[in-house]
Amino acid sequence: MPTSQDPAGTATLGVLAEAVLPDGRALTLRAAAPADAPAMVEIIHAAFGARPLLGARPDALNETTATITQALLGGTGYLAHVAGRPAGAILVSQDGAAVRLGRVSVHPDFQRLGVASFMVRGLLESMAARGAGLVTLLARREFPRLRQFWESHGFRLMGEEGNCWVLGLHLPVVAEVPDADAMRALGRALAPLLRAGDLVIASGDLGAGKTTFTQGLGEGLGVEGPIISPTFVLARVHRSLVGGPALVHADAYRLGGFAELEDLDLEESLADSVTVIEWGTGVAEALAPERLEVAIRRGLDPADETRWVFLTPRGRWRREALAAAVAGLGESA
Ligand SMILES: Nc1ncnc2c1ncn2[C@@H]1O[C@H](COP(=O)(O)OP(=O)(O)O)[C@@H](O)[C@H]1O
Numbered sequence: 001m002p003t004s005q006d007p008a009g010t011a012t013l014g015v016l017a018e019a020v021l022p023d024g025r026a027l028t029l030r031a032a033a034p035a036d037a038p039a040m041v042e043i044i045h046a047a048f049g050a051r052p053l054l055g056a057r058p059d060a061l062n063e064t065t066a067t068i069t070q071a072l073l074g075g076t077g078y079l080a081h082v083a084g085r086p087a088g089a090i091l092v093s094q095d096g097a098a099v100r101l102g103r104v105s106v107h108p109d110f111q112r113l114g115v116a117s118f119m120v121r122g123l124l125e126s127m128a129a130r131g132a133g134l135v136t137l138l139a140r141r142e143f144p145r146l147r148q149f150w151e152s153h154g155f156r157l158m159g160e161e162g163n164c165w166v167l168g169l170h171l172p173v174v175a176e177v178p179d180a181d182a183m184r185a186l187g188r189a190l191a192p193l194l195r196a197g198d199l200v201i202a203s204g205d206l207g208a209g210k211t212t213f214t215q216g217l218g219e220g221l222g223v224e225g226p227i228i229s230p231t232f233v234l235a236r237v238h239r240s241l242v243g244g245p246a247l248v249h250a251d252a253y254r255l256g257g258f259a260e261l262e263d264l265d266l267e268e269s270l271a272d273s274v275t276v277i278e279w280g281t282g283v284a285e286a287l288a289p290e291r292l293e294v295a296i297r298r299g300l301d302p303a304d305e306t307r308w309v310f311l312t313p314r315g316r317w318r319r320e321a322l323a324a325a326v327a328g329l330g331e332s333a
């Protein structure tokens with residue numbers, strides 16, 4: 001995590017994401033250091049130079065090693081490599097309370113491989129982990145496909161600036177969770193924010209910690225235990241011991257889709273319970289507009305037990321309340 005001596009967090013970030021292209025070449029993303037400026041200039045010039053020229057020569061072609069070094073010292077940047085060759089670049093600067101992306105570019109030699117989407121996904125996770133709330137960028141109106149690209153990553157139109165669309169995305173609140181006890185503590189800390197009618201959709205691989213998180217939620221809500229994986233039962237109701245809402249805990253792992261989810265009759269109990277659905281992403285959203293999406297990820301090092309929990313509020317949920325609950329957790333630890 002970033003410190004005041006290292007505001008960009010670059011020293012600790014290292015490789016942020018990795019993937020393998022269909023042709024077997026390795027794709028990596030890492031934070032850029034000032035020494036990367038020449039490679040970034042080359043990518044930016046090649047990428048923007050290859051775009052059709054509409055009106056004025058793009059500003060991006062005026063970037064030099066000096067201007068990029070300056071940008072990296074004042075903000076941060078990301079660099080993608082394909083098989084060790086610099087392939088993609090993004091600059092990030094502070095824009096009031098938001099962070100703004102700029103010079104998003106993929107070298108023409110590496111276009112149409114998914115490098116841009118890979119960079120954007122990794123960058124958004126990294127920015128969220130560093131506590132950023134809102135990410136914005138400018139997209140030239142002459143390039144409607146550019147706007148579609150960003151919308152496919154969740155960005156929405158927020159305004160206009162000159163000949164550009166201003167696109168923005170609210171990032172999830174991120175909690176760093178070192179072990180299972182901390183995962184239960186996170187669930188307990190979020191429980192006071194939940195009320196009857198809320199839906200929590202938990203996602204993450206098998207063993208990520210979805211049930212462990214739900215145990216904490218159950219403790220915080222004061223419901224009857226034990227909360228265990230509902231895999232074979234599909235749904236369990238845990239009554240409140242304190243006069244509050246019940247916790248309905250369901251597992252969508254074995255369900256074929258929304259029709260089967262509907263067969264669980266969760267809608268019956270939804271209004272006066274807190275409903276948690278593991279593996280619910282893609283099917284359970286239709287159940288309720290008021291929901292908290294909890295995505296649990298492991299880091300790249302398999303020996304590290306740390307989980308990263310991405311909390312995305314939908315509906316009445318306020319990002320600030322979630323952020324405060326997560327921050328309070330770090331202080332009491
Ligand atoms: N940081 C962590 N957060 C959550 N669980 C952890 C963590 N580190 C280790 N574990 C262990 O990983 C397992 C998670 O299991 P579970 O919660 O059932 O996962 P899921 O429901 O996502 O399949 C538990 O055995 C838990 O003790």
Ligand SMILES: [Mg+2]
Nearest residue numbers: 210211229278
């Ligand atoms: Mg489970």
